[in-house]
Amino acid sequence: MTTTSEDRWTADPGELLRVSEGFLLADVDPDATPGYDGRKKEGRRDLLAGAEQLAALQERLYAQSSADPSTPAVLLVLQAMDSAGKGGIVRHVIGATDPQGIRLKAFKKPTPEEIEHDFLWRVEKEVPDPGYIGVFDRSHYEDVLIGAVRELAPPAEVARRFEAINDFEGRLAASGTRLVKVMLHISSEEQRARLMERLERPDKHWKYNPGDVDERQLWPRYMEAFQTVFDRTSTSQAPWHVVPANAKWYARLAVQALLVATLEDIDPRWPAATYDVAAEKRRLAAT
Amino acid sequence: MTTTSEDRWTADPGELLRVSEGFLLADVDPDATPGYDGRKKEGRRDLLAGAEQLAALQERLYAQSSADPSTPAVLLVLQAMDSAGKGGIVRHVIGATDPQGIRLKAFKKPTPEEIEHDFLWRVEKEVPDPGYIGVFDRSHYEDVLIGAVRELAPPAEVARRFEAINDFEGRLAASGTRLVKVMLHISSEEQRARLMERLERPDKHWKYNPGDVDERQLWPRYMEAFQTVFDRTSTSQAPWHVVPANAKWYARLAVQALLVATLEDIDPRWPAATYDVAAEKRRLAAT
Numbered sequence: 001m002t003t004t005s006e007d008r009w010t011a012d013p014g015e016l017l018r019v020s021e022g023f024l025l026a027d028v029d030p031d032a033t034p035g036y037d038g039r040k041k042e043g044r045r046d047l048l049a050g051a052e053q054l055a056a057l058q059e060r061l062y063a064q065s066s067a068d069p070s071t072p073a074v075l076l077v078l079q080a081m082d083s084a085g086k087g088g089i090v091r092h093v094i095g096a097t098d099p100q101g102i103r104l105k106a107f108k109k110p111t112p113e114e115i116e117h118d119f120l121w122r123v124e125k126e127v128p129d130p131g132y133i134g135v136f137d138r139s140h141y142e143d144v145l146i147g148a149v150r151e152l153a154p155p156a157e158v159a160r161r162f163e164a165i166n167d168f169e170g171r172l173a174a175s176g177t178r179l180v181k182v183m184l185h186i187s188s189e190e191q192r193a194r195l196m197e198r199l200e201r202p203d204k205h206w207k208y209n210p211g212d213v214d215e216r217q218l219w220p221r222y223m224e225a226f227q228t229v230f231d232r233t234s235t236s237q238a239p240w241h242v243v244p245a246n247a248k249w250y251a252r253l254a255v256q257a258l259l260v261a262t263l264e265d266i267d268p269r270w271p272a273a274t275y276d277v278a279a280e281k282r283r284l285a286a287t
Numbered sequence: 288m289t290t291t292s293e294d295r296w297t298a299d300p301g302e303l304l305r306v307s308e309g310f311l312l313a314d315v316d317p318d319a320t321p322g323y324d325g326r327k328k329e330g331r332r333d334l335l336a337g338a339e340q341l342a343a344l345q346e347r348l349y350a351q352s353s354a355d356p357s358t359p360a361v362l363l364v365l366q367a368m369d370s371a372g373k374g375g376i377v378r379h380v381i382g383a384t385d386p387q388g389i390r391l392k393a394f395k396k397p398t399p400e401e402i403e404h405d406f407l408w409r410v411e412k413e414v415p416d417p418g419y420i421g422v423f424d425r426s427h428y429e430d431v432l433i434g435a436v437r438e439l440a441p442p443a444e445v446a447r448r449f450e451a452i453n454d455f456e457g458r459l460a461a462s463g464t465r466l467v468k469v470m471l472h473i474s475s476e477e478q479r480a481r482l483m484e485r486l487e488r489p490d491k492h493w494k495y496n497p498g499d500v501d502e503r504q505l506w507p508r509y510m511e512a513f514q515t516v517f518d519r520t521s522t523s524q525a526p527w528h529v530v531p532a533n534a535k536w537y538a539r540l541a542v543q544a545l546l547v548a549t550l551e552d553i554d555p556r557w558p559a560a561t562y563d564v565a566a567e568k569r570r571l572a573a574t
Contacts, residue, residue: 205560273492
């Protein structure tokens, strides 16, 4: 706890936003900014300070992995309803780090080849190597969210997927990957306003899809599906965090704080030289 | 030509730095800052202004590609001697754009599987899709640089590779990829200083490898190999640019300017809506 950014957190966002026993999504206020004693102006300033902190930690993680293959990876999993701000997290939180240390994967509608395989097939290929921060913009959770709501899979298959997800994430955690699972939570009214803005601005038209309204009409069922996801997959090794996201600045700050805390917990170290530094200095000076 | 950044360019860096008929690498002064009427302080400020411009153009390119599969891709190919600043370009030029629109690939020493295939096999897989900016941190040119200097391949094979590279890049250009090939050019003395800094700072030790000095001892042969690369592969459709890089701020600004000019030439447009905007507004308002 060293920066001014962290001083404005009155509670650990990791604790505060974590989905634990008895959590109810319906109790979360998407307008809230829990644990942060500041408003938009302070939040934006603190985001810049946090970006430096995150970038410095990431560089050390990457450096450590160059010498130590048991270095952890970090995997940020982002799930949300449309327009909730996943892209903004990628742009403003992840985008402030060195691209060389990031493995970003946006999961779209599965291709025919992907559909022929188990739902985790395309996901396993994108797991970040040691020292990297992986980011899943959507993920295997689509297969138990839209998969359940749109009945793309029968209930027994969805049930099997929950087991498979917990097994998969358990294996990831056991092999040293720190999972940071985040749902960005906006209200239905906020989504309407954001989609309307896309319709009102010609430079945003490309971001709008008529299917967005179709999905929106299933809002209550999606909220139920998210609740089920939390009930079934918020484990001690891979807990979910629900981040109120009507205030974009807060959501970005909170996700940044979750990542910073994860990296601080790893506490990566600059690796020691594997060569004789003095001898190399002499050798170099002679060239 | 709209920003203050470009106002300080007294000549088009694309023209000025391009390798054309009769180019001699030996004539390039790595300390120079050709075409830019400013120093480090102005250069840093202009880099920030250019970053906004590049990010805005990139977003429009990406948007256009969502509606038009014939949208070009941009491919930045970075080659250089060790410590010349490729990583800094990725961090400070590419890192200022939206990670969602970037396809970054660092080519390392080939794996056994890669060696079993033609040298372009691993490269073809990383060609960016329409609307993306691809970045190759090292590339297929390693196979005619270290490949020739270290005699990893016989001369006839190296000669074949030059043909294959021109064919490959010709195909890329014909299918709409804009190639921006850049060599960052530092002096041998500057490299010594940069490597020495890595040896002097424990937080940089991990970036140093004793092999760096071995390669360094072959400096004249690498310069010859680069000259051959320029002679053989600086084509009208995929010209090389040699960027003096002893001044890091200049190299970043110049590469940014090359990318901005490429995107301005593409002149991407926001795609028109493929749906009835008024009808969608009504449909959305009713939810």
